[in-house]
Amino acid sequence: MSNELFDTTRIYDAVGIGAGPFNLGFAALANPVPGLDVLVLESSEEFAWHPGMMLEGTHLQVPFMADLVTMADPSHPLSFLNHLKDTGRLYPFYIRENFYPLREEYNNYLRWAAARLPSVRFGAHVAAARHANGVYELDVHNAEGVHTVRTRRLVLGTGTVPYVPASVPECVLASGSVVHTSGYRSAREAIASGSRIAVVGSGQSAAEVFADLLGSLRPDQHLEWVTRSPRFFPLEYTKLTLEMTSPEYIDHFHGLPQGTRDALSARQKGLYKGINADLIDEIHEMLYRRQVSGHTPVTLRAATSLEGLGHRDGALQLHLRNQDDGGGFDTVADTLVLATGYTYREPAFLADLGARINRLPDGRLDVDRGYAVSDDADVLVQNAELHTHGFTAPDLGMGAYRNSVIINRILGHGHYAVEKRIGFQSFGSPAPGSPAPLTPTLEGAHA
Template sequence: MSAPDTQIRDIVGIGIGPFGLGLAALSDPLPDVDAVFLDQRPEFRWHPGMMIEGATIQVPFLADLVTMADPTSRFSFLKFLKDSGRLYPFYIRESFSPLRAEYDEYCRWVAAQLETLRWNRTVTSVTKSDDIYTVTAEVTDGSGRALRTESYRARHLVLGVGTEPVLPEALRNLEVGEAGSGAGPVIHTSQYLDHREELLESGSITIVGSGQSAAEIYRDLIDDTEARGVRLDWLTRSPRFFPMEYTKLTLEMTSPEYTDHFRALPDDLREQLGREQRTLYKGISADLVDDIHDTLYRLSRGGRKLRTHLLAESELLAAEYDAESGAYVLRFRHTALDKCFERRSGAVVSATGYKSQVPDFLAPLGDEIRLDGRGRLDVSRHYTINDAGTVHVLNGEEHTHGVTAPDLGFGPWRASVVLAHVTGREPYPIERSIAFQTFGLPDDGNLDSETSDSEIPDAETADGAPLSTQDDFDMNFDFADTGDREMTHV
């Protein structure tokens, strides 16, 4: 066991995904921020299981780690392109969307320049004494074997642990076939590339779920499954294979104003809107939808009958492994017809998304950490989860803040808010108003009135109580304080 770190930093960050890495990059040039960031992985990797050749991210290159907070940063995507000799080819390409592998390469380029990152650190507990947090972490050798423990102390804690893959209950309880039984894998999309060949060898594949990841995997497999005589099915409980809504007024919902509006709504209404707004960031890019149809049209030339089925309105109810046939029996309900049916499959890919969790290492902090009635982190408008405003959250607030939570382009804005709280000043200008439209009622209830920014009243909580900023400093914030867009225009 190593000696404890006696240095008291301003920030200890836990988790180095794009949002944690962005905060580290924006913290780096600030003379009044002493920070360190920990991650259990040996290096930065962004969705390695979905690095499908040619796939792009669904946001413009401006949605990098830093540009929306500091367009002059040396950590910008354009600086990366210039350093790598690809700026002019990217310019001539005339596409705002970087390749997914290119974005991952960019993030690793940023990470290599930061001395504040500590890899192979698995955080085991966080304690607090005299307003100082102590973060204890196991140092591993990269394969998970513990070498020693380290501790870090700081006035502020930032959680960038992100979200975890979610399997539907029917697949979580599935008894997978024994090795050599003929059964293929049952995987989440996050594991796709590691198991691609196993899927193709299974004889039949079923993709369950919708959205960009499901569509990318379907498109990546369809040529090979048809060539090798493998059946490929894609079923979703959604009413259709819906495209992501990507119009400009809709994109204004990734704004401070809409976040204020969403944050102030009652919990039940936020839950309802969260379900209704899936098309804003969980849909499929329109180009990919068209490409899939064009591919199926090409493969069916000459009247060829394809070994594929696409079924919407199909909810997975149960699944079991049939040892006799070496296949999985999947039971679905057609939601519109309210009738059940079965499909047999040699392998299953679950495209059922990700979910934020309350990390176990927060347990020693007890009641200091606010939780809502469903046991989730109760995140304030300023992205904090304790009354002192010293524990901050990155991308764990979709249930409280809506569509901006997983949005790559909104990450630098949120990091700017966190740094304002940490420093007591505004190191990066924080936009209060960017949308042309009004969310909710006009300030005086009269659509004909013209209200200047200086006349905007202080925000209120959902129950009408006036709100104030935390940390006892006046940053003139106008927002309420109650407790892998990617979104892409996630």
């Protein structure tokens, strides 16, 4: 990383902070735009996408078209298909006839794209931010020291952090016998060595870890899966439900009162946090085969919450409660995997910007329909708007759409064509005298 990239005489049009898939997409879609000068900073030394869950055979829950660029510009050179062509793997992928890339394959694609983006810089940590005279000044730390980066706009893509329930004491978490799925791969050998292994959580990550452990479970071991959800529910993936990952549903959701949005979000977790139905069937088949062979040292508990966790007689003691009948009971484990998901955490430097950042009465970010959290629309966010835009926020397939909106907003004109309507169904009540159109509509460059 050269010092000239931190020249204080240069004012970028936008600086993205964080280089996960969404801000990589921002850099990729900004790259061919004439005159648009952007920089993306990432504190990690190299790109890594969920390395703790890079398990053999696991795959995305979205098709390959949910890459960085295709849904905004199918001809873009940093598409997933172009990555396959460049690496000599296009025909094997074609012959495989499967729309869903392996997770390792997708990570390889993201690393390939990052290496081809001159605007992306790793090992650069943003420690502080200031605003004066229409310009943001960022204190950026890297191996060469502290530099000042100046920009007219910020695009925050700092991502989410592992969520650990309050019922898990810090001292127990630090014992080494408990690991969040974000660190599962490196801790797998230690976790799998326990005589009694527990997995707590729902969703795809919990199922993948459970299946991984079940595949190598010995007859003298016991594996338990506990989920607070009322059942081991599948990801809802029917076509009319998929239409809710659409601009018009975001319009509808964003226009609702915040209390209604929160209530809807609580009910919609199955739309993006469920388990792939094929994996559920695979787990059942694995259990069935074990039953036939006489070895089923497994317990599955739905509608059961983790109320507390402690140590007793050298083992972990899980305090559980059934959500249906209210009964409390304990179970014992030697090792525990927390598949409890992730939560958004604001970057510390955001506090430096004070009143420039719009907030809801409860302190959460007040994200407008165009993904801005400032009155001047000069601070924009990626995947920090679940509470204002709905479950499309973490959806990889909507990343290119959101980046198209953000880039068009930065430019002040429609460089990228942006879909306004993609579905057959309508959401919410129609305005008097204006029936919903029945055909997809675009706005922007090619409308």
